Amino acid sequence: MAVLTAKDYRSEVEPTWCAGCGDYGVLNATARALAELQKDPAKVVGVSGIGCSSRLPLFLKGYNAHTLHGRAITFAIGVKVARPDLDVIVFTGDGDMFSIGSGHNPHVARRNLDITIIMMDNKVYGLTKNQISPTSRDGQPGTLTPYGNIDGHINPIMYMLTFGATYVAQTYAGNLKHMVKIIKEAIAHRGLSFVNIISPCPTFNKFDSYKYYKDHIVDINEDLGHTEIDNFNKAMEMAIHWDDNYRDPMNAKAHIGVYYKVEKPTYHDRIKEVQERYGYEPNIQNLIDVCKPKAI
Amino acid sequence: MASGKFDLVIKVGGEGGEGVITAGDFLTETAARAGYWAVNYKSYPAEIKGGYAQSTVRVSDERVYSTGDSFDILCAFNGEAVEKNMVFLRRAKDENKPKVLVYDSTDYTPDEELENVIYYPVPLSELAKDVMKAYITKNIIALGVLAELFGIPEQSIKDAIKAKFMRKGEKIVEMNYKAFDLGRQYVRENLQKKDPYRFPEPRTPENVVIMEGNQAVAKGSIAAGVEFYAAYPITPATTVGNYIVNDLIKRGGWLYQAEDEISSLGMALGASFAGKKSMTATSGPGISLMSEFISYAGITELPIVIVDVQRGGPGTGMPTKHEQADLFICTFGGHGDFPRAILAATTVEDNFYLAVEAFNLAEKYQIPVFLMTDGALAIRSEVFPTPQVEQREDGKVVIRGNIPYGVDEIEVVNRWIYNAEEDKEGKFRSPTGRFLRYKTDTPTGITPMGIPGDPNALHAITGLERTENTDPRFTPEIRVKQMNKRFRKLQTLLREDADRYYKDMRIDSDNADVGIISWGLTASIAREAAQRLREMGYTVNEFYPRLLWPVKAEVFEEFASKAKRLVIPETNYHGQLAFILRATTNIKDIISYVAYRGEAFIPKEIVDFIKMAIEKDIKKGWFTPSDVYGTVVGAI
Numbered sequence: 001m002a003v004l005t006a007k008d009y010r011s012e013v014e015p016t017w018c019a020g021c022g023d024y025g026v027l028n029a030t031a032r033a034l035a036e037l038q039k040d041p042a043k044v045v046g047v048s049g050i051g052c053s054s055r056l057p058l059f060l061k062g063y064n065a066h067t068l069h070g071r072a073i074t075f076a077i078g079v080k081v082a083r084p085d086l087d088v089i090v091f092t093g094d095g096d097m098f099s100i101g102s103g104h105n106p107h108v109a110r111r112n113l114d115i116t117i118i119m120m121d122n123k124v125y126g127l128t129k130n131q132i133s134p135t136s137r138d139g140q141p142g143t144l145t146p147y148g149n150i151d152g153h154i155n156p157i158m159y160m161l162t163f164g165a166t167y168v169a170q171t172y173a174g175n176l177k178h179m180v181k182i183i184k185e186a187i188a189h190r191g192l193s194f195v196n197i198i199s200p201c202p203t204f205n206k207f208d209s210y211k212y213y214k215d216h217i218v219d220i221n222e223d224l225g226h227t228e229i230d231n232f233n234k235a236m237e238m239a240i241h242w243d244d245n246y247r248d249p250m251n252a253k254a255h256i257g258v259y260y261k262v263e264k265p266t267y268h269d270r271i272k273e274v275q276e277r278y279g280y281e282p283n284i285q286n287l288i289d290v291c292k293p294k295a296i
Numbered sequence: 297m298a299s300g301k302f303d304l305v306i307k308v309g310g311e312g313g314e315g316v317i318t319a320g321d322f323l324t325e326t327a328a329r330a331g332y333w334a335v336n337y338k339s340y341p342a343e344i345k346g347g348y349a350q351s352t353v354r355v356s357d358e359r360v361y362s363t364g365d366s367f368d369i370l371c372a373f374n375g376e377a378v379e380k381n382m383v384f385l386r387r388a389k390d391e392n393k394p395k396v397l398v399y400d401s402t403d404y405t406p407d408e409e410l411e412n413v414i415y416y417p418v419p420l421s422e423l424a425k426d427v428m429k430a431y432i433t434k435n436i437i438a439l440g441v442l443a444e445l446f447g448i449p450e451q452s453i454k455d456a457i458k459a460k461f462m463r464k465g466e467k468i469v470e471m472n473y474k475a476f477d478l479g480r481q482y483v484r485e486n487l488q489k490k491d492p493y494r495f496p497e498p499r500t501p502e503n504v505v506i507m508e509g510n511q512a513v514a515k516g517s518i519a520a521g522v523e524f525y526a527a528y529p530i531t532p533a534t535t536v537g538n539y540i541v542n543d544l545i546k547r548g549g550w551l552y553q554a555e556d557e558i559s560s561l562g563m564a565l566g567a568s569f570a571g572k573k574s575m576t577a578t579s580g581p582g583i584s585l586m587s588e589f590i591s592y593a594g595i596t597e598l599p600i601v602i603v604d605v606q607r608g609g610p611g612t613g614m615p616t617k618h619e620q621a622d623l624f625i626c627t628f629g630g631h632g633d634f635p636r637a638i639l640a641a642t643t644v645e646d647n648f649y650l651a652v653e654a655f656n657l658a659e660k661y662q663i664p665v666f667l668m669t670d671g672a673l674a675i676r677s678e679v680f681p682t683p684q685v686e687q688r689e690d691g692k693v694v695i696r697g698n699i700p701y702g703v704d705e706i707e708v709v710n711r712w713i714y715n716a717e718e719d720k721e722g723k724f725r726s727p728t729g730r731f732l733r734y735k736t737d738t739p740t741g742i743t744p745m746g747i748p749g750d751p752n753a754l755h756a757i758t759g760l761e762r763t764e765n766t767d768p769r770f771t772p773e774i775r776v777k778q779m780n781k782r783f784r785k786l787q788t789l790l791r792e793d794a795d796r797y798y799k800d801m802r803i804d805s806d807n808a809d810v811g812i813i814s815w816g817l818t819a820s821i822a823r824e825a826a827q828r829l830r831e832m833g834y835t836v837n838e839f840y841p842r843l844l845w846p847v848k849a850e851v852f853e854e855f856a857s858k859a860k861r862l863v864i865p866e867t868n869y870h871g872q873l874a875f876i877l878r879a880t881t882n883i884k885d886i887i888s889y890v891a892y893r894g895e896a897f898i899p900k901e902i903v904d905f906i907k908m909a910i911e912k913d914i915k916k917g918w919f920t921p922s923d924v925y926g927t928v929v930g931a932i
Contacts, residue, residue, distance in 0.1 A: 011756070012730065013767050042751040047566070050759075057756060058768065063748040064756035065569055065596075067562065068588055074559040078566020078574070079748070081550055082524050086570065086748050107555040271550055281546040284519055284685045284693070291505035291515065292682060293329050294459035 006031040009041055011061045020210075022173030022199030023053055023120050029179035030060065030089075030118070036184055044087045047076040049101060052127050053093035053120035053199070070101030073108050076115050084268045087187060090117040094135040095125050098154055102134075109163035111267040112191045118183065119156065119194070120173070122201035123208055130204040137207065137246060153246055157239040157259055160194040161232070167193035168235065168260040170242075172217055173200060174210050178256055185258070191266050198254065213254055216245070220257035235260035302332070302357040302496050305364050306442065308435075309380060310373025310400075312341040312349035315435030319371070320351020321677070322439055322456050327355040328506055328679040329452035331499030336677040337363040342616045348380055357496070359680075361643055361820035365900040368493055369396040369446065371438055373420065375404035388412040396491045398441060400434075414491045416445065416483075423478055433475035440479020445489060449498040505682045509644045509673040510577075513603055514539035516651025517575055519685050519695055520708055522601075523549040524567035524574040526560035528582065531615040532671035533605035536577035557582035561589040561602070568598045569757065571713075571747035573655055577603035579671075580613065580622050587630045590664050594634025596757045597734070597743075597782065599658040599665075599711055601651075606670040606816075608894045617894030618672035620816045621868035626666040627845045627876060633779070635786040637661070638845040639797065640668040642700070642819035644678035649699050649706060650842060656709040657793065661742060661785045668844070672896050673817050701842050702799030714744035716752035731755050732764040736777040741784030786846045797843035798851050802826075803858055805835040809910050811859030813839045813852070815873055817896055818866050825865075825902035832903075834910065844873065849881040856883040861915050865889040865902050871918060885916035892920075893928060 009031040017023050034044060046057030050069035057064035063086075067075045072090045080088045097105065097119050108115065123140070125131040132142035132149045135156065139148040160168050167189040171182040179197065186193035200208050220226040226238050238259055244252035281287060306323055310316045320336050327334035334355045341347025352363045366387070372378045378385075378399055388395040389411035399406075401417035409415070418441050424434040436457065443453050457476060461468045507515065513536050517525075525544055527537035541551045549572075554560040557578050564574040578586065583604050593600050606622045608614030626638050637657045641647040647669055658665040683697035693708035714724060714731065724732045724744060731753045735743050746753025760768040761775050810829070814822040819840040826836045839855045856862045864874040864886060871888030878886060889905050891897055901921045908914070908924055922928055 012728070013756075040751075042749055042754060045570070045748055046756075058758060060756075062754055063569075063746070065566070066756060066758035066760070067565075068592055068759060071558060071562045071589070074554070074562025075566035075569070077552065077559075078524065078526065078563035078568070079570040080566075081552055081563070082567035082570040082572040082574075083748060103555060104559060107559075275545055275548065275550075278542070278545045280548060281543075282687075284547075284687060287518055287543045287546070288505065288515055288683055288685060291507050291511070292503075293325055293456070293501075293506065294462075296455045296458050296462075 004035050004038060004041070006035045009034045009061055011059055013058050015059050016055065017052060018203045020200070020202040021052065022122060022197070022201070023056060025173035025176060025179065026053070026118065026120055026197055026199060027056055027059055029176055029183055030056070032180045033183035033187060036180065037187060039087060039187070043085065044089065045079050046089050046091055047072045047079065048091040049096040050127070051093040051096045051125070052122070053091060054096055056091040070096055070099070071104070072096065073101060073104040073117070077108060077113055080113055080115050080268070081271070084114070088115045089187065090115060092117065092119050094119065094121045094123060094156070095133040098134040098156060105159065106163040109160060109165045109192050109194070112164065112166055112264055114190055114192070114266045114268055116186045116189070116193045117195065118186070119196050120199040121156065121196050122199045122205055124201050124205045126201050126204055137249065140205070140207065155239065155242050156196050157242050158236065161235055161239055161260055164192070165194045165260070166191035166262050166264050169258045170196045170198070171256050172198045172213055172254070174213055175217065175256065178219070182258070189261065191264055198256070207249070216254040218253040218255055220255045220259070222257070226257060226259070229258050229261045232260065303354070303360065304356070304369070304493055304495070305352060305354045305367045306369045306371065307350060307352040307367035307381070308371045308373070308438070309348065309350040309377030311376070312343070312347050314373050315432065316349045316373055317351050319435040319439055320353050322453065322460070323353040323355070324506060324677055324679065325456040325459070326448060326453040327353070328504050329455055329501055330449040330495070331501045332357055333359050334679045335360055335363055337672065338675045338677070340616065340675070348376055350377070360824070362824050362899060364824070365898045367395065368393065369398065369442070371442060372397065372399040372404065373434065373438070374400055378404055378406070385410050385413050394491060396493065398438070398445065416487055418479070418482060423482060424475070427478060428475050430471065433472065436472045436475040437479040440476040441483050443476070444480040444483035445487070446493050447495045449495060452498055503682045504679050506677055506679050507644055507648065508535070508675055508677045509647050509669055510535040510605065510675070511539040512644045512647035513577065513651050513667065513669065514543065516648040517601070517655065518543045518547060519683070519693070520652040520655035521573050521693065522575050522655065523547070523572040524564060525549070525551045526554050526563040526574070526576045527551055528554045528557045528560045528578065530557070530579045530582050532607055532674045533577045533579045533582070533603065535674065536603055536605065557585040558589065561586040561600070564600055565589060565593055565598050568600050573599070573659065575601040575603065577605060579605050579607045579615070580609045580625070583622060583625050583629060591630035591632055591634060592759045593664040594630065594632070594636060594782070595759055595761070597662040599662050601654045601658050601665050601667060603667045603669065605674050606668060614894045616671065618670055618817065618896050619868060619892065619894060620670055620818065620866050621872065621892070622668065623844065623868070623872040623876065624870070626668060635661070635782050636664045636666065636845065637789060637843065638666045638668060639842055640816045640844050641673065641842070642816060642840055644673065644676055645680040645698070645700050646842065647673065648683055649695070649697070652695055652706050652708065656706065657789065659711040660709050661789055662711065662745065663785060668816060670817055700800070701797060703796050712742060712744045714746045714750065714753040726765055730765045733757070733766050734762060734778060734781065735764050736781040740788040741781050742788065790846055790848050794843055794846070794848045798841050798848065800840040800842070801855065802838045804830070804837055806858045808835040808837040808859040810834065810906050811837040811839065811855055811862045813841070813855070813862065813864050813873070813877070814866060815841065815844055816866070821897045821899050822865050822902055824899040825906070828899060828903050829906055844876070847876065847880040852877055852881045853883055861885070861887055861909060863887045863889055863906055863909060865897060867891050867896060887914060887916055888918045890918065890920055
């Protein structure tokens, strides 16, 4: 097979995002990561929910499913359990994954399904034109909360660590090189990988701008010495500091890098064990005949 | 007993956990081993432990499809079971045959002698505790009592006991035989037979299976080749999963216990997209939760089978009770317009074959297909001829047997998968080579699916309206073409497949006194009612469609035109099938006869109503058993 380049992973559909949207960067980084891994486009399945970010799989060449708001993970699980030979990548956003779809997060993580989740975190509902999300900052205005956000925020990194994800990282849509490296690692990781990508929304979130992140981004692995990435306690401790950026955004840094990476048996490894234990029954009739009165 | 025929209803009632259900199962298996047919209607207590449980077994020398109006013999494991059935015992005085009460005299003493009731006191608890020193043998002692009193073939019942306990070792089998013999001995030494009920001699056993309703759904799905099942526990659908899980793993598939019903359907659709035959089973609340994904399956054209084991609604409703009130949500649930099909089973045997048919329709038409059954059918067990599955060398699978709706065989259908080799002229490719998943100009509306892994069929699916190559686009022209494509599949279904589900029709006269249309469990009861009406001299036409949606109007209209009145009995408030037929056919007058008390009809209620409708010349309207009897009557 000829060597594939990033453009071989892009579909003919042109993105409809606003100019300057961070999601363009995520799309480019994903295509590059897939090219660097030389993945067969026919064996990569992108699955998304609803939202600006969830349009992303439509712009990829391969087998992709743009599903329901909040339900990408459920569909992705079905694909992966049915076809473990496929690489399954969920593309989602902060509202899609941590508001409407939050009920699925613990369960995909605790089972360690071999799925990659890429969340584009712009801290706002963009497709419905500016409502606050679970990752919005205090005081951020939205059309349904014109008085400014009073809801508090959640920390996606901490949640996914707690739920049992075996690869957890954060990256930034303004840093293509870092994004490509992280997405590659996440796809290559055996087990549930979660990548939170800070993806600016220049249309509705004026605070979290490229300029802001240019001044605040710090690499936790390179700059802050977070190297013991198989240590859960240290990963949690580092994750807690993501809240600093919410408390004191002007002074606290915005972290990118790998928080946690550990190898554990995947859900599929355990399915295989069970299937081997059960053995294979080629004859369907035998499974029906067990309902006959037993021979004495 | 019907004249000259063997037809006996034995009911065992008592505290849940005392072996009541097991005793009923033994009687069912005994009937099968002795060459007779049986239907066993069970009800468990709603409580987690304890409470009243019953098992009603009807044994007959020919196939029967309901447990009749009431029992001939009640074996009461405690006083509560007698009290629960007092209403039926009191009715004995008006009936032409006696009722028998075998009761645990350790727990209960009758305070009156009811007319036309024959009493057999047996100290079941005392015998179990004091003689057997094992209370758990109470139900086996009771079986011994019943065997001796009613001549239940000894070898058949002992074989059934052995089959159940042989896994636990010879000692346990011996203990149970001893308990069985103790019951027999007690009868011989203490009781004088006063009733007319007696089992005939055993016949050569037929090649039969005994299945519960949900088990039949599971086995049928396995025969159809299901590979992925997503489950979320809900009464009374949970046991479909319980029954399928081991078989599914042995066939190389997997059952995934989801975190909720929304996920169940999402996962099943993901697996379907990935190329696997997929299903989920749930009950009413789960269907409500799944509605958005049902709609998504409609627009993305993913094959999926959704089993709705209905329970009493609305809300949490009556989870352990019978009702057929989900026809509306299965037919109309989910936003927007999209094609779907609904099959409904009338018996356990139906459940097996219709599970196969549900997969066939889903795979052929790439639509959501509902298989509707209900809580009473779920736990009913039936003896029926063993289905035969032929797996041919070329991979074809053909299923034969006594297919109750009148077809000879079912060939398992697999979805149309795109094959570039077969598409040399590029019918399903755009000029630039893109795969056209949703090409609009096929005559059937069906287009080949692309399955991940195939480099020639790359595409995205989306819940958005889309072009032929799946790009989101909402222009009026594209919208109309895509809608027409999707709905053309239903026209194809009506043309090519509907008739096979309409064969269970009997026309006695072109101007019959009554035409009966019924569905689900109620159909199996209406069938018996129709037979009784015929024996009374009425002319009766019957129609039990297994396909409830889409509706081939002319079939229903023609049926309706051949009777003076059309009665549709069903167990929901609206008269949901009647409502749908009023909307989709030109049938003017329909009599909707409904019960919504949480129990199935008994045949007598349908007979009495139809007699009334004929006598009073009723042609249309909405009626309940209260219109016949003036009061709400429980049947179970």
